Amino acid sequence: MRSTFIDTATIIAVGSELLTPYRADSNSLFLTGRLNDLAIEVQGKVIVGDDQKMLAVAIERGLNDADLIVMTGGLGPTDDDITRDTLATVLNAPLVERQEILSLIQARFAAHKLKMPEINRRQALVPRGAEIISNGHGTAPGLWLEWRERVIIALPGPPRELEPMFDGQVLKRLALRVPSLRLARRVVGVSGRAESQVEEQVRPLYARWKERDPVVRATILGSLGQVELHLSTRASNLREAEISLNLAVEELVGALGRDVYTTEGLPLEQVVGTRLRSHGLRVALAESCTGGLLASRLTDVPGSSAYLDLAVVTYSNLEKINLLGVPVALIETHGAVSEAVALAMASGVAARAKADIGVGVTGIAGPAGGTTAKPVGTVFIAVAGVGVELVKLFAFRGERDMVKHQASQAALDMLRRILDDHE
């Protein structure tokens, strides 16, 4: 016996461009997040081209596999847009022209002082019995179809149309079709440890969380220089879900300590920015091998002008000397990629900008420039100011952009820890 609730979904992305080497289906990530929030599990995803026969097969299989099919794409006005026709065939529900859609599309063109091209008339055709989901951001309406105990939702491909349509209209309709469980979700960010180290540390917690009521689910995701733990719980009310989740987050912080930089899913640069702002401190950056990436990440945070005055990228020794006041002798004795020069860059840029804290990064991003003593990936990062002088040596692996990214991540993390210690 099937539940009358929607438990499971299949996502079908339609479009030949999604079968090229150049474009991945990204809508399904958004949709999966929203469906999971409703406690609907995505059992599978299918990507098909603009081919009616193949799409028909995919829809039939989807109806067999899951309670809900969410389709994306193929609702445009051209011959390549096959979703409407294929649904009509598979569900044996002939297309009918809906005057209210036609009027909306015509109005949309009129608002831009354009006449509706005849081709757009096709977008007013819908399989008989379908309900229309209006589109505030484009001409293609979405479709909601019921077939036996299944639901099929067809949404337009462009994210700027699909996302508001889902959040504005689909979400609340779907919510009526799932058990009234509330979901709580937290993302914990960890830096300074490898994914395997984090996993080892938290495995005992996983086991404990599985036994809890409500169960806490966890996913671990490692990327360059950081690890994220995605935790979620579902319960009949939100408070219950949150209590269970908060306990799990506390246990995680207990196990991982200061390596946790956020329990709210914030990016590291934003965490650093918030700390700088709350301490009323200003930072200045002197970058060599990161080439501006550290500055660019910090300035990705809105309002970062409040705490970042100056960043300089000094590739050449001359600029390190002229602009940052790095003593020539230091470079001659230790080389530009050295502990001493990183420190002199950090304190030099802080002095120049009259900032409270300076950060200096010097290293070898590659692919050329490495030596036996200082291979590609060798990076010195220094932080100077607020009574602290700290320099660390890193040996990063990977390509030029990976070295740049890891070095920017390590610099942000050093800043974060120093700011945490600052009173």
Added chain:
Amino acid sequence: MRSTFIDTATIIAVGSELLTPYRADSNSLFLTGRLNDLAIEVQGKVIVGDDQKMLAVAIERGLNDADLIVMTGGLGPTDDDITRDTLATVLNAPLVERQEILSLIQARFAAHKLKMPEINRRQALVPRGAEIISNGHGTAPGLWLEWRERVIIALPGPPRELEPMFDGQVLKRLALRVPSLRLARRVVGVSGRAESQVEEQVRPLYARWKERDPVVRATILGSLGQVELHLSTRASNLREAEISLNLAVEELVGALGRDVYTTEGLPLEQVVGTRLRSHGLRVALAESCTGGLLASRLTDVPGSSAYLDLAVVTYSNLEKINLLGVPVALIETHGAVSEAVALAMASGVAARAKADIGVGVTGIAGPAGGTTAKPVGTVFIAVAGVGVELVKLFAFRGERDMVKHQASQAALDMLRRILDDHE
């Protein structure tokens, strides 16, 4: 009647993490590129979780749909790794332990001075009759299976294992199973025009190319601040394919003129870098709203230290004045976001670094800081040097990071055009 050649493929990605909101399948883009190079068309993609029953269904469907199934993931040593077992069940080919795999895995651990965990023994199990594809970068071997007239290839999930395995071992085996058509491919990059403008311009060419022998296929891909046209031809010999493709590229350049920045798929920052290097010119950057992104993009190019000495991010007026010599009066009269200040930043940073060309970027990245006269997205970009003084006003749309990206793209494009005119 089926061809004995492999014409069509289905890609099956296995892994529950690919059914979360956090991780997309990216291997299929790499695989699609390689399969298309062999003239194998990817008809569909399927993503399933770590669920034997669902994977079995997906494999059966794949065998029905296409000549070739390429599977990725699910070859690890844990209980969640179900590819081997499921293949054994579907193909009715019981698992057998292969001593040569076991020895390789043990040797791999021994090389790291580790004892092989018992759990890894599972990776030496393969469905009877499978051929082994050795893995130079991990413990999981790939599998090549023949079933009736179908081929199934199972590859490990991590790209650093999958990609060399495919290129080193799979490609040449597959090449024996396809008609000996040669593929030529070119990527043409266009800046300074919207996707729809490019499309309008090249639509007449598309029609012409379809009639050619060999046919030229084209895909257009727009992203923030640039448009790419991916062209390909297949012919019985490479020279024939290339002649046809070269003609198409020439026609494209004829239609789009100087808006084409590459016909070789190079990123814009690399094109600019190559021009700077070949002219023997050095550039210096003064960034405000792009916050170091322009410097970071230019320094993503290996060897960029040859032409970039200095980049500064001057968020504050004080640093614009002190470091770049922007006259106080200019800022007071025109504001920091103005044509005059952009120009003064460009010439100021060039003078300071004794560079041949200076670039100045000042604008409002948002979300705050906009006014009626200068809304968020207002950006002035100036280039000064080599006898040129040019400043342009842009009105970009989108979020902070989108404004930053578009501004960096526009600055690189201005540099490119000026360098092209330079002799």
